[in-house]
Amino acid sequence: MSTHDDHGHGEADDGKVHSHISSLPQYVGIFLALIAFTLLTVAVSNIHLGKMNLVVAIVIASMKASLVILFFMHIRYDNKFNAMIIVVSLLFIGVFFAYTTNDTEHRGEVDLDQTVRILPSTGQPAPGGQPIDE
Amino acid sequence: MTTETTLDEHGHGEDGHADQPSFLAHQFDTPVQQFDAAKLGMWAFLGQELLFFSGLFVAYGVFRLWRPEAFAASSHELNKTMGMLNTIVLLFSSLTAALAVRAAQKGQKSQTSLLLVMTIVCAFIFLGVKWFEYEHKFHSGLLPGKWFGLAREFPSGDLMRGEEALPALPTGASVFFSLYFVMTGVHALHIIVGIGVLTWILLRNMKGEFSKEFFTPVDNVALYWHLVDLVWIYLFPLLYLID
Numbered sequence: 001m002s003t004h005d006d007h008g009h010g011e012a013d014d015g016k017v018h019s020h021i022s023s024l025p026q027y028v029g030i031f032l033a034l035i036a037f038t039l040l041t042v043a044v045s046n047i048h049l050g051k052m053n054l055v056v057a058i059v060i061a062s063m064k065a066s067l068v069i070l071f072f073m074h075i076r077y078d079n080k081f082n083a084m085i086i087v088v089s090l091l092f093i094g095v096f097f098a099y100t101t102n103d104t105e106h107r108g109e110v111d112l113d114q115t116v117r118i119l120p121s122t123g124q125p126a127p128g129g130q131p132i133d134e
Numbered sequence: 135m136t137t138e139t140t141l142d143e144h145g146h147g148e149d150g151h152a153d154q155p156s157f158l159a160h161q162f163d164t165p166v167q168q169f170d171a172a173k174l175g176m177w178a179f180l181g182q183e184l185l186f187f188s189g190l191f192v193a194y195g196v197f198r199l200w201r202p203e204a205f206a207a208s209s210h211e212l213n214k215t216m217g218m219l220n221t222i223v224l225l226f227s228s229l230t231a232a233l234a235v236r237a238a239q240k241g242q243k244s245q246t247s248l249l250l251v252m253t254i255v256c257a258f259i260f261l262g263v264k265w266f267e268y269e270h271k272f273h274s275g276l277l278p279g280k281w282f283g284l285a286r287e288f289p290s291g292d293l294m295r296g297e298e299a300l301p302a303l304p305t306g307a308s309v310f311f312s313l314y315f316v317m318t319g320v321h322a323l324h325i326i327v328g329i330g331v332l333t334w335i336l337l338r339n340m341k342g343e344f345s346k347e348f349f350t351p352v353d354n355v356a357l358y359w360h361l362v363d364l365v366w367i368y369l370f371p372l373l374y375l376i377d
């Protein structure tokens with residue numbers, strides 16, 4: 001199969017497994033970076049940034065996840081098809097999240113005083129909101 | 135293709151190629167083909183695992199968007215220090231798992247065993263810390279859904295902490311603790327399964343089944359273990375570190 005020539009496993013087509021072996025300093029370096037990111041995310045959580053706290057936490061977690069996937073799980077050196085599987089999985093999680101919250105964030109709630117459906121976030125009449133007959 | 139099959143002194147069939155290594159299943163032509171097939175299967179499983187967990191993460195997102203103040207107040211009830219300790223334990227276990235694969239790739243059998251044992255020990259430490267956290271929540275009435283608050287003595291919904299009642303958390307806190315217990319519970323279940331498969335691989339390694347040429351099971355079990363770590367990397371800030 002050509003897959004093995006693609007990522008530098010050598011040209012010898014002897015049918016044997018020639019997988020990349022990472023160095024010990026690289027593994028330890030990645031681990032220390034992961035610990036540093038953990039301490040950073042705890043430190044940042046003590047600073048009040050409003051909505052940005054969530055964004056910062058997700059960004060730091062994603063950087064940690066990338067390090068684990070690329071180096072501990074060898075995706076950096078692995079068959080690119082395996083990388084595609086994980087990327088497509090993440091893409092579909094994004095679709096799942098976007099479509100679900102697009103629904104749940106735009107449902108009108110009933111305001112009993114105004115007898116009208118309102119947007120919960122702004123208090124304004126919801127698109128398509130109708131007066132309630134009661 | 136030759137139809138004549140002879141047996142070599144190891145009892146393996148000769149099919150015209152060089153003699154088959156004992157670890158090579160008969161449906162594969164070469165070790166590298168077997169290796170690629172096994173890794174592809176493992177990654178397909180890990181992709182499924184991500185999608186499986188995504189249901190819980192999306193549920194978390196929906197409820198957090200609906201009740202941000204309840205999630206923030208409930209999050210303050212969790213012990214950040216214990217969460218951070220467990221994060222470090224799990225990251226360290228990922229390091230030892232990755233190094234176990236490295237040792238297996240180099241054919242260092244006893245070092246592989248030692249690193250697998252360290253990974254399993256870290257898994258038990260993680261579960262131990264989790265147990266203390268759960269126990270504290272059971273005593274404080276920080277329980278999922280209808281059990282939240284143990285509110286029989288305190289109809290106001292105030293939380294019982296030993297003898298004293300503390301002010302009630304905002305509406306929606308019970309949903310936070312439902313999600314907390316289901317997400318960390320399913321994750322802990324993966325840790326328990328991980329201890330099982332790591333032990334299985336450790337025993338096979340001690341029997342000398344792996345070599346420089348054949349370390350795929352060590353590699354794949356380590357991949358599973360890293361996935362458990364990945365899920366926790368997101369659970370920790372989302373549950374423990376809400377501002």
